[in-house]
Amino acid sequence: NPLYAKKCSETIFLNKALQSFWLGHTKRCNHYSKKILQIELLGSHNRLTIQFYAALNAFRAVKNSNGNGSKCAMVKTLYRSAISALRSAAELSPSTFSNKVYLLEAEMLAFERKHQEAKASYAAAITSSDSVGYVHEHGLACELAAHHYKKIGEVQTAIDFFQQSKLCYIQWGSQMKVESITQQIENIQQHPL
Secondary structure, X not given: XXXXXXXXXXXXXXXXXXXXXXXXXXXXXXXXXXXXXXXXOOOXXXXXXXXXXXXXXXXXXXXHHOOOHHHHHHHHHHHHHHHHHHHHHHHHOHHHHHHHXXXXXXXXXXXXXOHHHHHHHHHHHHHHHHHOOOHHHHHHHHHHHHHHHHHOOOHHHHHHHHHHHHHHHHHHOOHHHHHHHHXXXXXXXXXXX
């Protein structure tokens, strides 16, 4: 059945993209995100979810490549597409999508070196995800905020956000993320700047 095969492909690509994102495999996440976004009959919630994680992944890819020009262009393209769709979705379902909008905005503001505005957006993302009980996205918002604070030299605030992130990941049940955050906390404590 062709429809069943398409649904299976959608599910596989979605799971592979999300798994790759959470494992920190930027190239693999990008690959599967592109594949799933090419599916014409992709469900709207799955499309929004992938757009969100694909845009966050693009920011990660730029950070990992020290601002390679083609990756910067990719970030802006994915961001514009994702933020537009997520803002529309947040108007209809703020509890589901507002935290995602705030987090993407924070990442773009940090990318543009608008540090004060980024801090406010990270705070809004953290508060929003916590208020609706999205513990994994709360942890992610804290983790990304920690990276931002570390980058701008506010080490103690970064450590505090990493610790908050770790607590979220413990609650979520992701031992892999707990270990990753623990390592990042140890690294920042040993080498503050």
